[in-house]
Amino acid sequence: MTRPAGILPTIPPGLRLAFATAILAAVWLVVLPTVGRHPAVDRHVRLMEACDVNPSAMVYTELEHLPLRPAWIDRHLVLWPTGN
């Protein structure tokens, strides 16, 4: 081991890892699916799915649809002072 584990020093390391893994498994397999069924959360998820949005996109290239200048901007906004 590179360095002594930092928390709960009296519990054996293997048991600590098993305990942490059990908590993660419970959260991801039980708690989050339950939270996902809450009406407000479910509504948000459905809206995002309906709009084809990927909210976890880190940069624009990960979005479902590439953001390009919308046509209405060309029509209604003067983009450059010397332009149309």
Place this chain on the structure above:
Amino acid sequence: MAADPGADVHKRGLHEDSAAILIGVALVALALAIGWSGRPTEDAASRKAFPKGWPNRLAATIDKPQTWSDAPKQALVVIDKKDPTKVKPVAIPILLGMTWVVGILAAGTLLRGRSLPEVLPGACCLALLGGLAYLMAAQKVINYYNLEYPLWALLVGLIISNTIGAPKWLEPALQGEFLIKTGLVVFGAEVLFSRLLELGLPGLLTSWVVTPIVLVVTYLFGVHWLKIPSKSLCMVIAADMSVCGVSAAIATGAACKAKKEELSLAIGLSLLFTVAMMVAMPPFIQWAEIDPIVGGAWLGGTIDATGAVVAAGEMLGKNLDDKRPAEVAATVKMIQNSMIGIIAFAVAVYWAGWVDRDASGPKTSLAAEAWRRFPKFILGFIGTSIVCSWLFTMSPEFALLVDGAINGFTSRLRGWLFCVGFICMGLQTNFRELAPTLASGRPLILYCLGQALNLVLSLAMASLTFGWLFRQGVTP
């Protein structure tokens, strides 16, 4: 990100930065070459026919776990949105994605003159842990509330290091900095300068005036007023809050050689505030009766993460029955995304020339000193960005070639490299070093004050540009 740029240079091999540049550039070139070799024979210049660029055959060699709600096995298939009976398995591309990471770690090891057999077992283990972090991030609630994969990659690493500790056999493969630097060189292909002009002058003013002001003021406030001892922590917090969240934090963190703990802290703060702002800002804009387009630009300029900006724009648009806020929000954020290269380069120059300068050391010219300390991999990052930007503007065909290479391969590969890089960081992170700063609450105060300034200035500039100066009766 620790301040050891030359510490692990092996006498027989390349420097870490050189290996990252070589591998990153080779991967981008490979993606472009494969894209060109498979160029379509019909409608090759049509954006309508290829909205995400030309298909790239490398896309079949890499993917990540898909969103799942109840059972993780749902992450291994893509269900067609139009026809739910059509199901495409992605287990093999996910495994191949892990193989790319192992291959890149192996190539980096060889280029740096290290022992390959010592690295391979750890590299395989890290790739599997990266898959686990991606799987955690793909849970629907997590995914749709924008809690991005770096957070879970860090958590996985932290749990292992704080329970059993990182095993000895894993140590040679813990090359988080190398993976992140290589990922950033590959990421350069996505930072296209032409995107900066996508919204013309209003977009430029909203992004280019407010963002640098907020970045500089937040940094100076942290260093001089709050007296946070670590300048790199102030810079990473300022960048992730003012530019575009995690990706900006990674790029500037690497440019200013921030510690792993500092980058982890900044990313944690950013993601928590992103979730809160994504949920709270659309109803506030509606309640305050802010013009939808100004509101969209405001969302784009202030919410850190790109996906969360689009989500908030859609929420606002849905409430107002108007698509324009989401379109403006996404485009403003894309402009900010495109600023990462320039900002990372400026931070690297500033750090090398002024912050890291040793006043008691031998007197050399500022340029020579700055060059010696300059993180060279940033040149690879800027280089791929310039080449891909140039290709992108050459012709519609080349634009579709670049987009196809990014969407089909480099963007996914960069994600895997960052993910496994963050696993390594979690395995090597010691939050005890940051405990005094954390206990003082100053990083949180810095983030809050910087974000408050960002909110005020962005709203003022969005109102000035989109709401008044450049507006000519924006009515559908």
